[in-house]
Amino acid sequence: MADVICERCGRAAGPLDWHCTACSGPLKIADLPPFDPEAIRTHEWSLWRYTAMLPAVRRFSLGEGMTPLVPVALPDKPFLAKLEYLSPTASYKDRGMAVMFNHLLAHGVEAVVEDSSGNAGASLAAYAGGIGIDARVFVPADAPAGKKTQIARFGATLVEVTGSRADVTAACEKAAQDIPYASHAWNPFYLAGQMTIAWEIWEQMGHRAPDAIVCPVGQGGLLLGLARGFAALHEAGLIAHVPRLYAIQSAACDPIVKAWEAEHDAPIPVSSGETIAGGIKITAPVRGREVLAALRGSGGAAYRVSDSAITAAQTILAAHGLFVEPTSAVPVAALDRVQAHLDRAAEIVIPLTGSGLKT
Ligand SMILES: [Zn+2]
Incomplete structure (x- = not known):
């Protein structure tokens, strides 16, 4: 253990x-065990090919991980898209949930609570339902209907909270006094599962790292998984440097960008305005210090984008056959600024985090 x-x-x-x-x-x-390329179970077509590097043993799986990495030929802005929206519940959250739920299962947990604006809740509901753990998911009352339906259909109890995202979290933390809190923001086993996206990118690029990775950032679980996953590859001597990491936020909710611009070590809490990027509407990310350290340590940066730029990016992606939700288009909306920060020929990877079918 x-x-x-x-x-x-x-x-x-x-x-x-x-x-x-x-x-x-x-x-x-x-x-956590060090990354060992010899220990990859290459016959295994899920993230459990990295079992030797993970802190939980698989007893239940929906086949999470091993999403495609495909070139997207945007004029003047080519990048590689990691199609995380093709995950079992149509978002990248399944990586973390799979590892966290196998950990919870090993400890005989029978019930959990979680708060989520949508994708984490849906993923949690699927894994809890599949394993037979009772789940209560606290969501904002105004969360997209498609996401709420998905959570309910997987068999979780939906607790709709009127108020801010922080009110939802407060209600959930109260319930967590009696029931384990399976939080995608706090749980370290969830974050361990998110490291596998870095390892897959490394394998899919022929045992290389890209120059840069651009992420939408709310709590920062995706960016931290990438940072830790590539750090493990670097420590194992398998890559010369960790890719530059870029955190992109909605202009309506930008605690990381504000801290980055002010050169603060900790996020600057904001009161969020309205944004179509609901998946990253997090006013005070709990691991924000580590997110900022990862940006600094990798030579990356943080930028904000407007809702109109996000909508335009979503439309461009759809025209290239990639149907994603608004939050997933956030990094593409910042591609100009990321490119201006890099060499012209830099190889950029963008994880496309959630399906457009959800909204
Ligand atoms: Zn302590």
Whole structure:
């Protein structure tokens, strides 16, 4: 069983704790195995090909991981798209949920709570339902109907909360006093699953890393998974450097971009305005310090984009055969600025995180 400790004060935590009970800091897994290319189970066409590097053993799987990496020939702005929206529940969240739920299953957990604007809730509901764990998912009352339907059809109990996204989280944390909190923002086993996207990109590019990766950032789980996954490859001597990481946010909710511009180490909490990028409407990301450190450490940057630019990017992607939700088009809306920050010939990867069918 993996050892869990507090990232901030180093205290040991329990396997089902969602944060440090002493200092409320986020938790991490202390003894993750190093990346070993010889240990990849190459006959296994899911993220469980990396079992030797993961902190949970597979007992239940929906075949998550191994999404396509395809070139997208935008004029003057070519990039490689990692089609995460082809995951079992149509978003990248399945990577983290698969690893977290196999961990919860190993500990005999019978019920969980989670708060989500949509994709995490749907993914959690699918894995909880498939495994037989009772799930209550707290969602904003104004979340897209398609996402709420998906959560309910997987058999989870939907708890609709009127108010801000922070109100939803507060209601969930209250419920988490009695029931394990399977949080995609806090849970370190969820983040471990997100590292597998970096390892797949490395394999799909012929054991190389791209020059840059551009992500939509709300809580930052995708970006942190990429940062940690590529760091593991770097520590194993398999890549010369970690790709530059770019965090893109909606201009209506930009705590990371504000901190980046002000050269702060911690996110600057904002009160969110309306945006079509509902998946990243997070006013105070819980691991925001680590997100900012990953941007700095990789030589990346943070940019904000407007809703009209997001809509335009979504339309361009659809014209190239890629049907994604607005949040997934956020990095494409910032491609001009990312390119201006890089060499002209730089290879850029963009994970396309969630399906357009959801909205
Ligand atoms: Zn602590």
